[in-house]
Each structure stands twice: as structure tokens, then as C-alpha cells.
Amino acid sequence: MEPKVSIVIPFYNCSYVDQAIQSALNQTYSNIEVILIDDGSTIHTEKINPFLKEISYFKKENGGTATALNQGISMANGEYIAWLSSDDYFLPEKISKQMSIMLKHTIDLSFTNYDCINEKNEILIPWCGQRFLNNNEVYKAFLLYNVINGCTVILKKDIFEQIGYFNPLFRYTHDYEMWLRLLVSINNYKIHYVDEILTKFRTHEKAGTRKHQVEMQNEMSIIENYYRPILSEYIKQL
Template identity: 65%
Template sequence: MNPKVSIIIPFYNCPYVDQAIESAINQTYPNIEIIVVDDGSTEFKEKLAPFQENIVYIRKENGGTATALNEGIRSATGEYIAWLSADDYFLPNKVAKQISFMMRENVEASFTNYNYMDETSQPIDHWTRPVFSNNDDVYRAFLNYNAINGCTVIIKKEVFEQAGYFNPNLRYTQDYEMWVRLLIEGYKIYYLDEELTKFRIHKESGTYKHQQAMQQEISIVENEYKPLLKEYIARNLE
């Protein structure tokens, strides 16, 4: 049994989008839908042309990553949702390995380890990544930082339908808010310790260009959710 996986690629003026799409097309998993959500791009749209027959293309007014993800999730016909940023890419066996893990463990959501790369797709080895020995460690990590790289996540679509979509008011930390909210509401996000995604570090990324705005949003998320997370951990893990 190979349930359909919808890979959603939010796209806004990103020169690497063709590499992201190719990595989705090259998945060894046999039942995949690729949805590219064009969030009002004015540049690099020509990079989509070679893939017209391989993707579902959605164009919308610019509203930020959360709105693009939400649009993709609502349009998805897959049972599972994967998010791939336009400047990152998946290793060929990413979906196959992760879906196999999720079905074997009977879980609704999972995330994995990943590698860093630079503007030219060369590996960056000196950047460290969090590794977790058990699921309780994931909860405790969120007391200090966003422990999940959003592009490593695969999650059942019904989870979003039950718990809600990404917060469109958070342009840079919509993923942080989503994962903490899910954990507090009792959804477990299981960790697979395999490096299945390449995360690109470059000077045009939102993470690099909007540090101050990100820090402001992080404070908003933590002020709202950290007390609730502490309460959840005290009640359920300790």
C-alpha cells in the first residue's frame, strides 16, 4: 500500500526552484503529487516551464509562506503532506523511507535529520543539527528553540483539518507556531534519525534577510505557547 503524498513547494522569486522540483520528481516513492504554489512571484517563473506536466501549479497574490502552504494543503489530494522550500531539496529516497517509518510505527506526523548546503549545493559540514533519542526529548527541546526543520516533516492531511492551518500572520515563524501548537494539543511528531533533506544556506533566504522580524515573531510565539508547553510536559512527561 502506497498512500499518496502531496509535496507542496511554496515559490516566491527563488532561483533554486527548479532544483527543488527535480528533487520531488526524482523521488523513488511511486505515488506523489507535486504542488507548486506561486506566491505572487515576479522573477524566475521561467524555471517552472520544463515541469508543467509534472506539477500542479497554483498562482496567488503574495501573502507569505503560511498562506502558500495553506493553499497547497487545501488543494492537495494526498493523504500525507510534505513541505519543500523552493531553495531546498529532498534526497531521492526521502519520501519512501519516511512513509515506511510512519506506517511501521503507525504515526500521524514525523520529521527527520538533514544536511546543510551552500549556494552552489556544496555541503556545509560545520553546522550542527539537533538529534533526539526519544520523543520526549522533542517536547523538551521546544522549551528552548524550534527543534523541527519544516522541510523534513511529513504529516497526515487530516491533522491540519483537525488542528488548523499555518498562521498567516506569522511570515517567518509559521512553522514554529504550528509544531508547538500540535504538540500541546497532543499530536506526537516522531523523529527519524536519517538525513533525507538538503537545507540551503544563502544570503537571499528569508531566514538570513529578516532576522529582526523573525526574533520578534519568535517572542510572540514563545510568550503565548511556552507556558502551555511547560504545563503539558509537567502533566504528561514528568
């Protein structure tokens, strides 16, 4: 049987959550579970009701995306974890295509490219992420910016047991810190870029990436000042 993949959806007052859930349930990969963590939502919760028999649903006090992800990961039964923001959505073959590559090449984490879309699911920017030819290019790019869109990632669950979960102190850039922590880990995790668009990333007026730019920049400065010197030394040894 195919390894189970747990799709974790953190949800907080997002009007697009039904589209996210439906895209997770529409996966062509047969062995999945969908876990939705409601991070203290006060609106749009009725959009979840039609899916309650098909997903695992848990409500908690508001603590930020990292805490919701961590709870979902800790509850997951899958050997692999995928993260889907409640305002984004997966294409139907997202899990199957990535898992096929990961299993074939014994990969710990894979990420893909993605389209940037608007409120009407119209494509604003196709192939929004940088495209890479090899892993060395990925590592070097991390010296400049956050290479990975978290909702394009599939990774082994045991990575979290080995290097820790998302750090909730970084409320808006917890993913950036995690990828850098993983890159410089002594465990030498194998990361692979899949040159396909399998996720749609939504930009809209209520998106956190728009509303919290100052906080994000402050967190990124802390993360980069700590990890970039370590990553730079690591790259020299490649």
C-alpha cells in the same frame, strides 16, 4: 496501494526552484503529487516551464509562505503532506523512508535531520539539527528553540483540519507556531524523529532567514510567551 503524499512547494522569486521540483519528482516513493504554489513571483518563473506537465501549478497574489502553503495543502489529494521550500531539495528516498516508518508505527508526524548547504550544493554543516533519542527529548528541546526544520516534515493532512492551518500572521515563523500548537493539542499527536539526513537545507544571501532576523525574533517572542508555559505543564505530565 501506498497512501498518497502531496509535496507542496511554495515559490517566490527563487532561482533554485528547478532543483527543488526535480528532487520532488525524483522520489522513489511511487504515490506522490507535486503542487507548486507561485506566491506572486516576478522572476525565475521560466525555471518552472519544463515541469508543468508533471506538477500541479497555481499562481496567486503575494501573501507570504504561510498563505502559499495553506493553498497547496487545501488543494492536496494526498493523505499526507510534505513541505519543500523552493531553495532546498529532497534526497530521492526521503518520502519512502519516512513513510515506511510512519506507517509501521502509526505516526502522525515525522521529521528528520538535514545538511546545511551553500549555493553550489556543497555541505557547510552536516547533521545540522539536534539528534534525539526519544520524543520526550523533542518536547523538552522545544522549551528552548524551534526543533523542527519544516522541510524535513511529513504529516497527516487531517491534522490541519483538526487544529487549523498555518497562521499567516506569523510571516516568518509560521512553522514554529504550528509545531507548538500541535504539541500542546488535546489530540495527543504522535511525533517521531527519524535520525537520518533526507533533506538539504540551503543557506544563501537572499534567504529569508538571513534577511528578516529582527522580524523573526519579534514573532518568536510572541509565540514562545504563549506556548512555552502550556508546553511546560504538558511535559510535567509525561
